[in-house]
Amino acid sequence: MEENKVKVIKIGKRALFEFIYEKFIEKQDIYLDVNAAEVSNYFDIDWENGEFIFCAIRSEDEAGNFLALPREINLKNVMKNMPDTTESMFTKNRYMEYTKEDLMGFSRKEN
Numbered sequence: 001m002e003e004n005k006v007k008v009i010k011i012g013k014r015a016l017f018e019f020i021y022e023k024f025i026e027k028q029d030i031y032l033d034v035n036a037a038e039v040s041n042y043f044d045i046d047w048e049n050g051e052f053i054f055c056a057i058r059s060e061d062e063a064g065n066f067l068a069l070p071r072e073i074n075l076k077n078v079m080k081n082m083p084d085t086t087e088s089m090f091t092k093n094r095y096m097e098y099t100k101e102d103l104m105g106f107s108r109k110e111n
Helices: 013-031 075-081 100-108
Strands: 039-046 051-058
Touching: 013 039, 013 051, 039 075, 051 075, 075 100
Parallel strands: none
Antiparallel strands: 039 051
16 A cells, blocks of 8 residues: 555445444354354344344244244344343353343333
């Protein structure tokens, strides 16, 4: 690179969200200890509070039926009511394991 040149990337919210999401998809085997081929992912971001949530669930049951996150789970509410699972993505034990019922509880809890 030339001495007087500066290479710059400046992105907005949409690109930032895309980057964060794609990085989590790419590294979910490390971040969540899952096999990416066996899970479905759900995610959301709260720009106002600067929070991001990323979830992985098993994608199929033993009979091969598609599994989905229950409609009763509102990730925006979960983010508001669930404590952070880690202070840094560069430490071990970044994630917590919850049941779908636990997440439904976080979804229903009043703020």
